[in-house]
Amino acid sequence: MPVSRTPDNSSGHPRSASAKRGQSAFPDPLSVSAKREQSPIRDPQSPIPNPQSPIPNPQSPIPNPQSPIDNPHSLKLAISGKGGVGKSTLAAALAILLARRGGRVLAVDADPDGSLASCLGIPPAVQRERIVPIAARRALIEERTGARVREYGQMFTLNPRVSDIADTYAYVHDGVAVLALGASAKGGAGCACPENALLRALVTNLVLERGETVILDMEAGIEHLGRATASGVDTMLVVVEPGQRAVESARRVLTRAADIGLRDIGIVVNKSEGPGDEEMVRAALPGVAVCGVIPYTDAIRANERSGRGVLEGLGPDALAPFERVLESISVPRRTGVSA
Numbered sequence: 376m377p378v379s380r381t382p383d384n385s386s387g388h389p390r391s392a393s394a395k396r397g398q399s400a401f402p403d404p405l406s407v408s409a410k411r412e413q414s415p416i417r418d419p420q421s422p423i424p425n426p427q428s429p430i431p432n433p434q435s436p437i438p439n440p441q442s443p444i445d446n447p448h449s450l451k452l453a454i455s456g457k458g459g460v461g462k463s464t465l466a467a468a469l470a471i472l473l474a475r476r477g478g479r480v481l482a483v484d485a486d487p488d489g490s491l492a493s494c495l496g497i498p499p500a501v502q503r504e505r506i507v508p509i510a511a512r513r514a515l516i517e518e519r520t521g522a523r524v525r526e527y528g529q530m531f532t533l534n535p536r537v538s539d540i541a542d543t544y545a546y547v548h549d550g551v552a553v554l555a556l557g558a559s560a561k562g563g564a565g566c567a568c569p570e571n572a573l574l575r576a577l578v579t580n581l582v583l584e585r586g587e588t589v590i591l592d593m594e595a596g597i598e599h600l601g602r603a604t605a606s607g608v609d610t611m612l613v614v615v616e617p618g619q620r621a622v623e624s625a626r627r628v629l630t631r632a633a634d635i636g637l638r639d640i641g642i643v644v645n646k647s648e649g650p651g652d653e654e655m656v657r658a659a660l661p662g663v664a665v666c667g668v669i670p671y672t673d674a675i676r677a678n679e680r681s682g683r684g685v686l687e688g689l690g691p692d693a694l695a696p697f698e699r700v701l702e703s704i705s706v707p708r709r710t711g712v713s714a
């Protein structure tokens with residue numbers, strides 16, 4: 376449905392009433408179709424997928440047929456938390472482990488300043504050439520929304536066609552397909568501009584209509600998730616490192632997540648340097664399920680320094696905490712935040 380776009384207000388971020396309430400400005404896709412279709416990821420520009428992927432992992436635990444994780448074809452996972460706590464590290468690690476278990480995994484970098492592709496071990500030159508964020512694809516935005524990017528007062532469609540975007544633009548690396556959303560030029564995900572119309576419709580499509588596992592590496596603000604989209608997220612993991620600032624940020628994210636109706640929320644304590652760290656986070660966020668504790672691991676830092684994927688060279692002991700996060704996701708929870 377085309378809408379008239381009004382000029383920017385003084386803040387530069389005009390918001391609809393529904394956007395102010397944190398709701399999607401789009402028709403609730405659940406009422407249209409919440410059915411997740413099977414649709415294989417293929418990128419005509421990607422190299423031919425490695426025939427050895429998904430990589431069998433002899434170190435993985437024995438599959439449990441009862442667990443959705445061992446049948447991970449439609450898990451929808453969002454990962455949030457303060458800057459630098461390890462969101463991308465966790466998102467990449469879980470994506471790689473699920474792909475090794477044979478799942479089809481789409482890892483989505485929803486952080487405008489994201490580094491998910493690096494965490495997956497994709498070399499910078501390949502990233503520059505092959506992983507162009509959707510928000511930077513001007514021709515695509517203009518074609519799908521019917522409006523010119525960065526021009527005021529235009530009509531544009533609020534429900535652009537997006538169902539082919541993941542298949543066309545995701546780049547497949549070691550069995551994980553990665554798609555970068557990027558940032559709209561005007562900032563704020565609530566801004567009524569063609570870029571955001573496309574991004575919001577795309578996130579809704581990824582969460583509600585894709586057949587494979589989708590892992591969203593979010594920024595702390597989770598602005599890309601509207602209420603309708605949140606209903607399709609199976610679990611949101613909020614990454615916390617031991618420290619007051621990360622805890623405060625997690626508290627805000629948890630509150631916002633509950634507001635938009637995310638049903639299943641848990642925290643992952645990252646960079647833990649001992650039991651005291653876990654206890655500190657548990658005490659600061661009572662009532663919130665802890666889905667895992669990842670120790671501070673020198674090999675993870677070393678991988679970051681040398682531009683390798685997060686799990687490269689990690690032995691079974693270092694992989695086990697990530698595996699335990701996957702196992703814990705299969706346990707349904709409904710948690711709130713205590714102030």
Ligand SMILES: Nc1ncnc2c1ncn2[C@@H]1O[C@H](COP(=O)(O)OP(=O)(O)OP(=O)(O)O)[C@@H](O)[C@H]1O
Nearest residue numbers: 458459460461462463464646670671672675676679
């Ligand atoms: N368990 C860990 N042990 C050691 N270093 C870690 C661990 N987890 C993450 N790191 C390091 O912390 C830094 C930040 O990690 P990462 O980029 O995953 O965080 P982020 O939350 O995604 O950050 P941003 O908000 O900037 O996107 C990186 O240098 C990463 O290697």
Ligand SMILES: [Mg+2]
Nearest residue numbers: 462463489490
């Ligand atoms: Mg990140």
